[in-house]
Amino acid sequence: MYRVTAQDVAKAAGVSVATVDRVLNERKGVAQTTIAKVHNAMEKLSFVRDQAAADLARGKSYRFNFIVPAGETAFFNDVRREIEAARQNASKNRIEIQMIAVPPLNAEAIVAAIEDLGEDVGDGIAIVAIESQIVRDAINRLRKNGVNVVTFISDIPNSGRERFIGIDNVAAGRVAASLLKRFVSAPVGDVAVVAGSSVLRDHVERRMGFEQVMRAECPHLNVLPWIEGEELAGVVDEKLSKLLAENSNIVALYSLGGGTRGVIEAIEAAKSDVSVVTTELSEHTRDALISGVIDAVLVQDPSHMVRSAVRTLRALTENAPINESQERIRIEIYVRDNLP
Amino acid sequence: MYRVTAQDVAKAAGVSVATVDRVLNERKGVAQTTIAKVHNAMEKLSFVRDQAAADLARGKSYRFNFIVPAGETAFFNDVRREIEAARQNASKNRIEIQMIAVPPLNAEAIVAAIEDLGEDVGDGIAIVAIESQIVRDAINRLRKNGVNVVTFISDIPNSGRERFIGIDNVAAGRVAASLLKRFVSAPVGDVAVVAGSSVLRDHVERRMGFEQVMRAECPHLNVLPWIEGEELAGVVDEKLSKLLAENSNIVALYSLGGGTRGVIEAIEAAKSDVSVVTTELSEHTRDALISGVIDAVLVQDPSHMVRSAVRTLRALTENAPINESQERIRIEIYVRDNLP
DNA sequence: CGGTTTTTGGTTGACGTACATCATTTACTA
DNA sequence: TAGTAAATGATGTACGTCAACCAAAAACCG
Numbered sequence: 063m064y065r066v067t068a069q070d071v072a073k074a075a076g077v078s079v080a081t082v083d084r085v086l087n088e089r090k091g092v093a094q095t096t097i098a099k100v101h102n103a104m105e106k107l108s109f110v111r112d113q114a115a116a117d118l119a120r121g122k123s124y125r126f127n128f129i130v131p132a133g134e135t136a137f138f139n140d141v142r143r144e145i146e147a148a149r150q151n152a153s154k155n156r157i158e159i160q161m162i163a164v165p166p167l168n169a170e171a172i173v174a175a176i177e178d179l180g181e182d183v184g185d186g187i188a189i190v191a192i193e194s195q196i197v198r199d200a201i202n203r204l205r206k207n208g209v210n211v212v213t214f215i216s217d218i219p220n221s222g223r224e225r226f227i228g229i230d231n232v233a234a235g236r237v238a239a240s241l242l243k244r245f246v247s248a249p250v251g252d253v254a255v256v257a258g259s260s261v262l263r264d265h266v267e268r269r270m271g272f273e274q275v276m277r278a279e280c281p282h283l284n285v286l287p288w289i290e291g292e293e294l295a296g297v298v299d300e301k302l303s304k305l306l307a308e309n310s311n312i313v314a315l316y317s318l319g320g321g322t323r324g325v326i327e328a329i330e331a332a333k334s335d336v337s338v339v340t341t342e343l344s345e346h347t348r349d350a351l352i353s354g355v356i357d358a359v360l361v362q363d364p365s366h367m368v369r370s371a372v373r374t375l376r377a378l379t380e381n382a383p384i385n386e387s388q389e390r391i392r393i394e395i396y397v398r399d400n401l402p
Numbered sequence: 403m404y405r406v407t408a409q410d411v412a413k414a415a416g417v418s419v420a421t422v423d424r425v426l427n428e429r430k431g432v433a434q435t436t437i438a439k440v441h442n443a444m445e446k447l448s449f450v451r452d453q454a455a456a457d458l459a460r461g462k463s464y465r466f467n468f469i470v471p472a473g474e475t476a477f478f479n480d481v482r483r484e485i486e487a488a489r490q491n492a493s494k495n496r497i498e499i500q501m502i503a504v505p506p507l508n509a510e511a512i513v514a515a516i517e518d519l520g521e522d523v524g525d526g527i528a529i530v531a532i533e534s535q536i537v538r539d540a541i542n543r544l545r546k547n548g549v550n551v552v553t554f555i556s557d558i559p560n561s562g563r564e565r566f567i568g569i570d571n572v573a574a575g576r577v578a579a580s581l582l583k584r585f586v587s588a589p590v591g592d593v594a595v596v597a598g599s600s601v602l603r604d605h606v607e608r609r610m611g612f613e614q615v616m617r618a619e620c621p622h623l624n625v626l627p628w629i630e631g632e633e634l635a636g637v638v639d640e641k642l643s644k645l646l647a648e649n650s651n652i653v654a655l656y657s658l659g660g661g662t663r664g665v666i667e668a669i670e671a672a673k674s675d676v677s678v679v680t681t682e683l684s685e686h687t688r689d690a691l692i693s694g695v696i697d698a699v700l701v702q703d704p705s706h707m708v709r710s711a712v713r714t715l716r717a718l719t720e721n722a723p724i725n726e727s728q729e730r731i732r733i734e735i736y737v738r739d740n741l742p
Numbered sequence: 743c744g745g746t747t748t749t750t751g752g753t754t755g756a757c758g759t760a761c762a763t764c765a766t767t768t769a770c771t772a
Numbered sequence: 773t774a775g776t777a778a779a780t781g782a783t784g785t786a787c788g789t790c791a792a793c794c795a796a797a798a799a800c801c802g
Contacts, residue, residue: 065463065496065788067789068788069788077751077752078751078753079752079789080751080752080753080791081751083789083791084750084751086789087789087790087791089791090749091751092750096751110493110494111494111788111789112458112494112496112787112789113494113495114454114455114458114788115454115757115787115788115789115790116789116790117757118455118756118759118788118789118790119756119788119789119790119791121756121757121758151725153450154451154452155453155454156405156452233739233740237739237740240737240738240739244584245584247587271739275739365727365728366728385491388705388709390742392732392740393740394735395734395735395737395740397577397735398580399573399577399579399580399615400577400732400733400735407757408758409758417781417782418782419758419782419783420760420761420780420781421781421782423759423760424780426759427759427761429761430779431779431780432781433780436780451759452758454757454759455759455787456758456759458758458759458760458786458788459760459761460759460760460787461786
């Protein structure tokens, strides 16, 4: 099976390879008529540019940075592990990845990390953003310097970030609500919500989606003010245990952020019959799903997100098209029976 | 940023590039001590083989075939569209993909399609298998001729196929059951099951998983004998409508194969309050989820599966490692709120 | 109309690995 | 021990695209 090369196209079009290359890469300096001739020849021979050869010839290597919170959440542990794995893998393709872990929930730390990069920013950066004007400004400065920026897991709209790699968090909240709506059989009751922090846009959005559905469709369920667990299992356990002890009307619980271990411990200790939806796929949530303490877990796949961020950053820096269907991050629902 | 090449490794190890190359590709003709020296040097310089250069130098192009049923299911329409998309994309990477559509549910047709390929089999083949000895034999013959074989969507174990690209169908059945278990609030009732055909292993397995959970955990629910819908909406509609008319105790329905449109029409017409779980993400199931006719849809992502099949076949033919976490096909659960 | 810029097209050598070929050394056989 | 086979190492070219550099023609300007 013979492969059509730029050489063949050149011959067919009656020009040199250089001209074909110019047309291929949309460089200037080619007459319209020549462009047409080349395009015709490419079509006739059904020429497809060889990606490997192009990559090699370009010789360019890409440098991307990930800025992620250092928090000891099960989820962020996974994320950091996946970034490390991606780093190794990407180096085969001339992609250098660097990960910078910053103190969680701290806008200044994020901005400082960005500034510290200095000339070392490279071609693109993936940031787990938090809602803050100084972060927005920092992102806009990066963009002005020609650095591609994607937000990752937690978005910050109205900034110059080119893409958001993550789930639709409002929808995730809605899913939690519509699952709990079906899981709860009690005619009436209270619903507890455990979140991490109100500066995390993803948490706020999930809460919003959750309340939308609860308000519209579950008049029999009363959503309590949310508990801020600071993504720490200990804090979550303590606050939630207290709430469960005080309030025996709680029939459902949505834990939308980190510290899920604390949720599990509190529920187990309280021995109450509560329908529970959480986030994070860890050994703890797995066990809790199997034992029935938790009913469902809503997840965004860290390995998929990391791969997606790398592919997206690469596509952005070389102005290549993005395969939307591949880059869509799913809101994954896990119950006891479809655990990976 | 300087890139370490095989050249550098050779210099550091005090050998020639050819020797480095032999070590790299595990060719014979190198002394153990030399191999060690080279490995040391590679480690010290943290050498990583440049994938693009390797691909280019190899010059080899891959030829893969997909054998899929021609059935007009929403799902298989998607699958075929995705294969076509993959074909275009893969040609950038020297991968030629050919798709052969065969009459559905027909073992002879699959075998004939394989035989017809003759010398044209190429390097690998992905088959939507059906349970049949002649298919098994055909796969084994392919393997003996050095063709890599993966099964796709529907598996045929005990054959020489190297991998199965698809979901754990028993688990999918279990998921359906454990969802319906929670969705049904009636104290007692019948459960209907609509399937395609008993020669499709994926259908049989889903049914199996469904019954496991139903029997073990839902003594109050009585699973009726399954309806064979032959993956045709018309047939499904007719048979199911009849069943619903005859039996007013039906509180839940699991449609585990094609012809979902028929399910939706029958349920809508019957106006009965049945909890429904189906497969396939199509405009019909989307609408039905939103309107509440269907409660959940269990899906395997066609685009992910096709990409996975191509990556897997490629890895197999060049003996490269497979990234398990990337190739795991999820049992995706869609409810009204996490529709893509 | 000489000189300069702009447009257009050609030539040539990277890029980093794979692999065929040749050269040398070592091991083995009759 | 000559002769051959096997093991090991060195050299050079191909792969297909990119891009720097050069050449020629066309357009422009005072």
